[in-house]
Amino acid sequence: MGDFTMPSLGADMESGKVTHWLVKPGDEVKRGDIVAVVQTEKSEIEVEIFEDGTVEELVVAEGSQVPVGAVLAHIATRGPAKAPGERRSVPPVAREPATGHEVRAASRHVQGATSHGPLVESPIVRHLAERLGVSLESLSGSGLGGVVTRADVERAANTSAARAGQLGSRRPASSPFARRLAGELGVDLAQVTGTGPGGSVIERDVRRAGLTAASEVRGTPEATSHDRQRAMQRAVGALMARSKREVPHYYLRETIDLSTSAAWLEQANLERPVEDRLVMAALLFSATARAVKRVPEVNGFYVDGSFVPSASVHLGIAISQRSGGLIAPAIHDADQLGLTELMRQMKELVIRAREGILRSSEMSDPTITVTNLGDRGVESVLGVIYPPQVALVGFGRESEQPWAANGVVDVRRCVVATLSGDHRVSDGIRGARFLREIDRLLQEPEKL
Amino acid sequence: MTSDEARALMRSVLHSIAPEADLDQVAEGETLQEALDLDSIDFLEFVTGLAKATGLEMPERDYPELSTVEGCIAYLTSH
Numbered sequence: 378m379g380d381f382t383m384p385s386l387g388a389d390m391e392s393g394k395v396t397h398w399l400v401k402p403g404d405e406v407k408r409g410d411i412v413a414v415v416q417t418e419k420s421e422i423e424v425e426i427f428e429d430g431t432v433e434e435l436v437v438a439e440g441s442q443v444p445v446g447a448v449l450a451h452i453a454t455r456g457p458a459k460a461p462g463e464r465r466s467v468p469p470v471a472r473e474p475a476t477g478h479e480v481r482a483a484s485r486h487v488q489g490a491t492s493h494g495p496l497v498e499s500p501i502v503r504h505l506a507e508r509l510g511v512s513l514e515s516l517s518g519s520g521l522g523g524v525v526t527r528a529d530v531e532r533a534a535n536t537s538a539a540r541a542g543q544l545g546s547r548r549p550a551s552s553p554f555a556r557r558l559a560g561e562l563g564v565d566l567a568q569v570t571g572t573g574p575g576g577s578v579i580e581r582d583v584r585r586a587g588l589t590a591a592s593e594v595r596g597t598p599e600a601t602s603h604d605r606q607r608a609m610q611r612a613v614g615a616l617m618a619r620s621k622r623e624v625p626h627y628y629l630r631e632t633i634d635l636s637t638s639a640a641w642l643e644q645a646n647l648e649r650p651v652e653d654r655l656v657m658a659a660l661l662f663s664a665t666a667r668a669v670k671r672v673p674e675v676n677g678f679y680v681d682g683s684f685v686p687s688a689s690v691h692l693g694i695a696i697s698q699r700s701g702g703l704i705a706p707a708i709h710d711a712d713q714l715g716l717t718e719l720m721r722q723m724k725e726l727v728i729r730a731r732e733g734i735l736r737s738s739e740m741s742d743p744t745i746t747v748t749n750l751g752d753r754g755v756e757s758v759l760g761v762i763y764p765p766q767v768a769l770v771g772f773g774r775e776s777e778q779p780w781a782a783n784g785v786v787d788v789r790r791c792v793v794a795t796l797s798g799d800h801r802v803s804d805g806i807r808g809a810r811f812l813r814e815i816d817r818l819l820q821e822p823e824k825l
Numbered sequence: 826m827t828s829d830e831a832r833a834l835m836r837s838v839l840h841s842i843a844p845e846a847d848l849d850q851v852a853e854g855e856t857l858q859e860a861l862d863l864d865s866i867d868f869l870e871f872v873t874g875l876a877k878a879t880g881l882e883m884p885e886r887d888y889p890e891l892s893t894v895e896g897c898i899a900y901l902t903s904h
Contacts, residue, residue: 646885651876654885656865699845699862727866731843751864 379428381450383415383443386422386740388764389616393417394442395449404432406452411736413449418608419704420730424737429512430454506530609702617761624679624767625800628759631812633819635775635790641822657775658749659720661792661815663825665747665770666690666711668814674803675768675796675811676745684767684802693743693763694723696730704730705746705763706739716825750774757793767799768808770815826879831901835894838874842867848894856892868892875901 383393397414406412411423412432430452437449506513506525511533516525571578620626638660646654669676669690677686692711696704708714708722729735747770748760758771773793780789794815798808818825826834832848839846843861851860858868872891876883881904883891890896 643885651869651873651883654869654873656869658865699843724866724870728870752858753862753864 379430379452379454380448381412381426381452383445383447383449384424384737384741385445386415386417386737387419387616388619389612390417390419390445392442392444393422395437395439396421398435398439400432400435400450402432402434406430406432414734415737418605418612419702420698420740421734422737422740423734426452428452428454506533606701613703616764620761620764624762624764626762626797627800627805627808628795628797629805629808629812630757630759630793630795631809631816632778632791632793633816634780635792635819638819638822639775639790653717653720655716655720657792658751658772659716659723660819660822660825661749661772661794662692662694662708662711662723662747663714663716663719664815664818665745666692666714667818667825668811669712669745671814672803672807672811674807675798677767677802678744678765679767679799679802680765687744689744691742691744693746693766694726695746695748695760696727698733699731704735704740705743705748706730706735707743709738709742745770747772757795759795760797762797762799767802768811769797771795771797826901828898828902831898832894834875834878834901835897838871838878841874842870851894853895854893857894857897858892879904 383395386393393415394417395413396416398412399414400406400410400412406426407429408425408427410426412426413424415422415424433451433453435450437443437447443449506516511530513525513530516529516533566578566583569578569582571582635657638657642655642657642660649655673686674684676690677684679685689710690712691707691709693705693707696706698704706726708719708726711719714722726735726739743763743766745766745768746760746763748758749772750758752774754774756776757773760769760771762769771794773795775790775792777788778791779786780791794812796808796812798804803811836848839848839857839861843863846861846863851857857863857871863871868888872883872888875881875891875897879901887900890900
């Protein structure tokens with residue numbers, strides 16, 4: 378039995394409004410399912426659940442505004458109970474202990490734990506189960522002493538695949554939110570081509586279809602959107618005031634020669650179909666995420682008087698919303714992604730952020746944030762750190778600059794990179810090393 | 826493609842990227858990026874939308890031409 382609580386979707390969030398339930402009592406839920414839509418001052422967020430189970434009771438009605446940590450629903454769980462005092466690799470941003478909706482990194486960690494659940498024949502079988510998406514906890518082992526064997530796992534995988542097949546024949550795979558949205562917009566899901574994982578229909582596909590079909594904008598009334606904008610400005614302001622009050626910032630800047638990256642990018646894009654083309658921001662973000670490996674002090678959270686480094690790099694991307702707000706959701710494990718995948722996720726995140734609909738995990742766990750001014754920006758930006766994060770990287774507008782090297786001056790394509798660092802955790806020397814590492818990585822774009 | 830069709834296509838692609846963007850607000854010679862506040866990802870989505878609708882390849886070297894209303898209409902009607 379677990380409580381599904383109002384998640385903290387950013388350090389500035391104190392309460393949220395449950396605008397839609399996407400499940401009802403009796404529904405089976407799986408880790409990662411989107412179960413509710415919560416509206417904060419900043420955005421509508423699709424809230425994911427982080428354990429498997431059955432919805433027992435919805436405690437809070439649609440339309441209710443409740444504080445962070447309040448119980449929203451009771452979930453009967455099948456998954457392993459978290460051992461008391463177990464340390465998470467990444468602490469959640471939540472002020473309340475998070476239950477039922479751990480940050481994604483944490484749930485991965487729990488999944489890997491071997492001290493709970495049934496005995497398994499070998500690590501290979503455990504690995505197989507993971508690969509086939511079979512929950513070991515739900516299996517009864519047929520081996521000696523109830524040990525789970527390879528055959529048990531394969532049988533379970535076949536059964537669930539068959540079940541998925543039956544579902545698939547009725548309708549294209551789609552997220553609950555996409556289905557709800559399709560209903561609202563009058564879009565027939567069967568007519569929509571999915572661009573999500575495995576061709577599933579995601580919310581964006583539905584929106585596209587809805588726009589094409591009706592070419593009618595489903596906009597919030599002017600007054601509401603104006604109020605939202607003011608509320609958001611206040612929320613951002615409160616967080617930034619806290620940051621400026623509590624975080625002793627230091628600032629560094631370095632002009633980076635992008636000639637090599639720009640030439641590589643031009644060549645790469647020649648060979649890519651238009652939907653796979655890259656923009657410079659993808660290279661800048663990838664270099665930033667990878668540079669963290671050398672200087673881990675910039676990646677993690679400062680909580681309760683001490684720094685907790687994060688093993689994963691969840692790169693927060695500052696995105697301006699068309700309504701005038703600013704939001705910085707995360708690309709998970711950005712250091713592990715190739716440029717094509719990073720670019721794909723960036724595009725998707727920008728679209729969803731602009732439409733004002735993000736997922737809870739994206740909002741709650743960026744470990745470092747980057748802000749990129751882009752073509753229409755200015756030379757450089759010195760940002761304010763998002764607490765409880767400890768660093769913020771800024772990129773200005775790319776421009777041609779006179780560049781002196783080896784006694785000769787020529788013209789290079791450049792960008793000014795800046796670092797706002799938290800002096801409680803790192804210092805100018807470590808910060809400089811981080812910026813120089815970003816520079817170094819951008820001189821070898823083929824390795825990004 | 827006629828120039829009216831080209832304008833209609835631009836309008837519908839833009840609408841899916843930036844619903845509030847109004848093509849009529851773009852002055853002659855002004856870039857779409859400046860006039861409609863599109864960043865590099867938005868502009869890439871715009872080109873992607875046009876390329877998908879027309880089957881044209883639209884390499885990066887053609888982006889400058891595609892970034893004004895007149896240039897884009899000329900490009901779409903002549904290709």
